[in-house]
Every structure is written in structure tokens, then in C-alpha cells.
Amino acid sequence: MGSGDYALLDSGGGRKLERFGPVVLDRPAAQAVWRPSLSPEEWARADAVFDREGGHHWAYRRPLPESWVIEIEGLKFRLSATDFGHLGIFPEQQDQWRWIRAEVQRARRAGSRPVRLLNLFAYSGGATLAAASAQAEVCHVDASRGMVEWARANLALNGLEHATVRWIVEDVHKFLRREERRGRQYDAIVLDPPSFGRGPSGEVYKIERDLMVTLELCRAVLSESPWLVLLTAHTPGLSPWVLQNALRQSLGAREGRWECGEMLLRGREGVYPLPNGSWARWSRTE
Numbered sequence: 001m002g003s004g005d006y007a008l009l010d011s012g013g014g015r016k017l018e019r020f021g022p023v024v025l026d027r028p029a030a031q032a033v034w035r036p037s038l039s040p041e042e043w044a045r046a047d048a049v050f051d052r053e054g055g056h057h058w059a060y061r062r063p064l065p066e067s068w069v070i071e072i073e074g075l076k077f078r079l080s081a082t083d084f085g086h087l088g089i090f091p092e093q094q095d096q097w098r099w100i101r102a103e104v105q106r107a108r109r110a111g112s113r114p115v116r117l118l119n120l121f122a123y124s125g126g127a128t129l130a131a132a133s134a135q136a137e138v139c140h141v142d143a144s145r146g147m148v149e150w151a152r153a154n155l156a157l158n159g160l161e162h163a164t165v166r167w168i169v170e171d172v173h174k175f176l177r178r179e180e181r182r183g184r185q186y187d188a189i190v191l192d193p194p195s196f197g198r199g200p201s202g203e204v205y206k207i208e209r210d211l212m213v214t215l216e217l218c219r220a221v222l223s224e225s226p227w228l229v230l231l232t233a234h235t236p237g238l239s240p241w242v243l244q245n246a247l248r249q250s251l252g253a254r255e256g257r258w259e260c261g262e263m264l265l266r267g268r269e270g271v272y273p274l275p276n277g278s279w280a281r282w283s284r285t286e
């Protein structure tokens with residue numbers, strides 16, 4: 001089993017079958033080039049099937065709840081099936097959430113003031129929840145007001161509404177340039193840039209063109225003795241070492257621990273883990 005209410009049940013034939021609490025979904029996964037292990041009858045138990053061919057659409061075998069709550073890594077998330085096939089969670093990030101929480105706790109034990117963590121392209125707030133649950137002060141930035149509201153609701157759902165979180169609806173580059181001008185600094189930065197995205201005023205973000213600028217702007221707002229930087233991406237071609245090289249070059253020569261790997265969707269024993277994006281991270285060692 002994966003941790004909590006999420007499990008990958010099977011993958012293959014370009015699809016993935018996943019359980020999110022009471023809901024089972026069948027969605028595209030181009031990387032699953034192998035054959036499914038479960039029978040077609042078991043796949044047919046999915047409550048809904050999402051397809052991108054002929055336009056994005058859901059086909060429902062049973063009506064889905066308008067929204068529902070699941071728990072992963074001790075964090076609660078409200079889910080809802082969006083028109084893009086997303087649900088408001090990327091469960092392949094769960095190892096990173098565990099790591100963020102452990103690192104923030106380690107930093108707290110070592111230092112006197114709370115860790116200041118910046119979460120960029122923050123989506124529904126998984127990293128914000130993980131950091132806030134370990135008492136970091138978080139700045140949460142996303143271009144979409146709707147996603148920021150969703151993340152805020154997730155924070156309240158976890159009983160963390162009194163945590164110190166700044167909510168910012170802005171283009172990431174505009175935000176970082178302003179923070180640099182104001183001399184604001186962060187001990188920890190987490191970023192999950194999209195392959196392609198838009199800021200609130202239509203600013204176009206293309207990861208291949210913009211990633212190095214984003215990372216250099218991040219470096220400019222890092223505090224003098226930071227704790228961690230975590231970069232994740234789902235863009236095909238941006239492998240773990242591609243992310244690590246980009247991060248190393250932007251952060252400059254830095255003592256500490258460098259690691260990289262693939263994000264994985266996981267199920268119970270015997271279910272092939274399904275790679276879904278890459279991560280690279282740096283953390284301070286003492």
C-alpha cells in the first residue's frame with residue numbers, strides 16, 4: 001500500500017489505475033509502456049475514466065462526490081475532479097513532503113528562529129502543509145487565485161489555520177524580483193515549475209526557457225545560511241540529473257548534501273512503482 005488513503009493499484013498500456021480514498025480512477029500515463037497486471041474486469045471497477053483524446057473529458061461509471069478528503073503522510077487534502085484530469089494533489093510528491101517536514105524539524109532543533117520557507121508554483125499546498133505542520137513560516141506563491149484558495153482550505157482542514165503563511169497570487173518571476181529589491185530572504189525554497197504556465201496577467205512560463213532565470217532569482221533571495229532547496233518537475237526530458245545540474249550551477253559551490261531521483265507513484269507490494277517526474281535537492285549538513 002502507498003502511505004495513507006492513496007494507492008497505485010496498477011499501470012500499463014499507457015494508463016494508471018489509482019485509489020484516492022473511496023474513489024478509483026483510470027487516467028493516462030504515457031510512461032506505462034508495459035502491460036497491465038490486473039484484468040480488464042478489475043480496471044472496469046474504476047469509478048471514472050479520464051481521457052485527453054478528442055479533448056479532455058471524464059467518463060463516469062458512477063457519480064464522483066463533488067469533493068472528498070484523503071490523508072497522505074498525515075496531511076489532509078480536499079480533492080475534486082478538475083476538467084484537466086487533476087484532482088488537487090500530486091501523490092508522487094509524498095516523499096518530498098516527508099523530507100521537508102523532517103528537514104524543517106531538524107532546522108528548528110538547530111536554530112533559534114523559525115525556518116522561513118518559500119513555496120513557488122505552490123498548487124494546492126502540499127509543501128506548505130508539510131512545512132507549516134513543522135512550524136515553519138511559509139510564503140506560498142501561485143498564479144491562480146483558485147489554487148491559492150484551495151491551498152488555504154487545505155491548511156484549515158489540517159487545523160493549521162493559525163500557522164504563519166503569506167498567501168501570494170502572482171507571477172513567480174515578478175514576485176522574486178520584488179522580494180530581491182526588498183531584501184527579503186528565505187532559509188528554504190521549494191519549487192515545482194510547470195512545463196508551461198501563465199502568470200495572473202498572462203505572463204508565459206516555459207520551463208526550458210525560464211528555469212535558469214527562476215533558479216538564479218531564487219539564489220538571490222536565499223538567506224546567508226539556508227537549510228534546503230528542492231526542485232521538482234514533471235517535464236519529459238528533465239531527468240533527475242538535469243534538475244540537479246541546473247540547481248548546482250545556480251546555487252554555486254555549496255557544502256551540504258546533494259541528492260536527486262525520480263518521483264514515484266506507489267502501491268502495495270508487487271505493484272510496479274510508476275515514475276512521474278524528477279526531483280533534485282540540496283540540504284545543509286552540520
Ligand SMILES: C[S@@+](CC[C@H](N)C(=O)[O-])C[C@H]1O[C@@H](n2cnc3c(N)ncnc32)[C@H](O)[C@@H]1O
Nearest residue numbers: 121123142143144171172194197198199205234
Ligand atoms: C504545481 S505546478 C506544476 C505541476 C506539475 N509539475 C505539472 O507540470 O503539471 C503548477 C502550478 O504553477 C502555477 N503557475 C503556473 N505558471 C505560473 C507563474 N508564471 N507564476 C506563478 N505560478 C504559476 C499554476 O497556477 C499551478 O498551480
